[in-house]
Amino acid sequence: MTEAVEGHHFVARTLIGPTIETWGTGDQRARFLPGIEAAKQIWCQLFSEPGAGSDLASLATRAVRRDADHWTVTGQKVWSSFANLADYGMLLARTDPDKPKHAGITCFLLDMRARGVTVRPLRQLTGEEHFCEVFLDEVQVPDTDRLGPIDAGWRVALSTLSAERSGLSGTSDASGVSLAPVLAAARVNGTWQEPIMRDRLAGLLAMERALELTNQRAAKSRTDAGGSITKLAQSELSQRIAEIGFEIAGAHGAYCVADPLCPEAYALLDSRRLTIAGGTSEIQRTIIAERVLGLDREPDPDRGRPWRAVRRG
Template sequence: MDLNDTPEQAAYREKVRSWLEAHSAEAPAVRSTRAGAEDAGYLAARRAWQGKLAEGGLAGVTWPQEFGGQGLGPIEQVIVNQELGRAGVPGILDVIGLGMLGPCLIAHGSDEQKTRYLGPMLHGDEVWCQMFSEPAAGSDLAAVQMRAVVQDDGSFVLNGQKVWTTNAQFSSYGLVLARTNVDVPKHKGMTMFIVPMDAAGVTTRGLRQISGEAEFNEVFLDDVRIGAENVVGGVDNGWGTALTVLMFERLTIGLGSEGFGYNAARFAAALASDPVAAKDKAVRKSLGEIGTDLLALRFASYRTLSALSQGQIPGPESGLAKVTTVNAAIAAGDLIADVVGPDALNEANEWAYMISFLPGLKSAGGTEQILRNTIGERVLGLPPEPRLDKGIPFSELRAKEKEGAAV
């Protein structure tokens, strides 16, 4: 594996760096989008900055040119992320839209949907959210119960609840997975819909976290009528459409974000500057272990890049990137708390937010236990978990689950 830029990549890096040097003064401060989720002024600045990045060719790098992207590869996207971190400026606001939902529309959407939605998404004019998880369907995504009932005119009426929906409070549209057929096995009876977040019957409520922010939401859909033109990928084909979103989610996590290396360097520098921590053997040992995990994660990302450059599709093994990232970051927060003491949780401390927020990420994007099961079964070839739902119509599952519990 050659980690040096090719001449073409070096030229592209210089182009990106020059653009950022010319425009970095126009960028808002580096700040977590989630930490600023309730700050309308900051969100407006991030929207405007995403628009500038799009105009400069630094948003939608891997999108096809016909949809406003650059038609480049994942390596160029990583170069952009690295240069954004080097310049100390934020990246795009709508990571979920551009990273996961836009590619889904490109792959499965109609020509009309692509024409209507991709441009405003790319420029930050319309932010999108992903409405998959439900109170009883998280890691087992195929267990969604939100119903979409077809009407005589071909439209659908949606009823149900979604939860842990990032950015729903300021999104214009959501991509919603709902059940359209209960008489087939659970993976076969779902459909993907585009839902306007201001549609009649859509209610968004913030979920207040221990960190103090309400970054996630629960969303209720009560008799929300959606036209047939808002179906993405065909009726009852929602599982295949959802897998496209999940594949790009793995890729987004696996390749990391523009701020990851920057924050890791800040973390190491903060501990090194502490006179006690710098001399403490236990602290240095923990720091070395965390650094090893982050280094392994970096090279795993390089391996993913190599596979992508050869035309391969990222598989379930990419879930390890999520597990490693979250666990290393939590360990880093714990180490800072041990070194700094109670003051680490003071709101004035720059690490307080990270320490309180990160443990919840163990459940985001699939719990660690489910990801490990998936890797064990699909990568290592271990025996699968027992399943009572295989081949059973969704409408009969609860009866089967009760029978299994009785046994």
């Protein structure tokens, strides 16, 4: 199974499928869920935009209703994993610019082969091209492919975002950064015998075990912020594992840093995305502060103002 197909399974089954199950019509569930379950459809998320990443609700892609049966969508999306392979995409678009930014958004299920859809892959540090930018030029979308009520797209998206954070934090090696081979390498090359290095590795091992228990607790509690807690811990732990693995590799790791087949170098470069994908660590900390610790919300001078009146960079 290729990495692209594995990613497709995660996006389709973990993110899109449950959202369609929750919000979809009977016809939509019958049309899409069997293909997702059978891994016959590749899906992508069309959420983030050049001017709407961490502040996703400020998205500007517009969907205008032309008649009772069709919408016209124009805009740009970015960082859409596997969009170049996808059959369908879950799209968020602004349908009422006179409502506050969290309102006036609607979710659509987009045929990625529709006229007006252009996909351009983006090359990553690792040399791979999993992320893409997507251009939408007056794309016609039937109203039968609208997911959830009009202007309720933010609530639909929260279902997907919560599943994404939980899915990205199943274990510390959910992203492919596992501590076990790092420990094995330390024993082989003798760095395990160094007290300082052994103490650092033991600390990571303790964090890995604690994360496993936290994942189990979060899965049982099913709180909205549970995924943020484990996603924050997982992504930062995986980066630390990648960094110490590269350090233990020593000269070999430095020599092969440009070789995509070098596991230590690949893990180091690939791990940079982990504290961004699925919501940055800063966003996760804000969610935890507000929803778990009960701290005051961050001030937002644009709260309640119509999206059309909000100043954007």
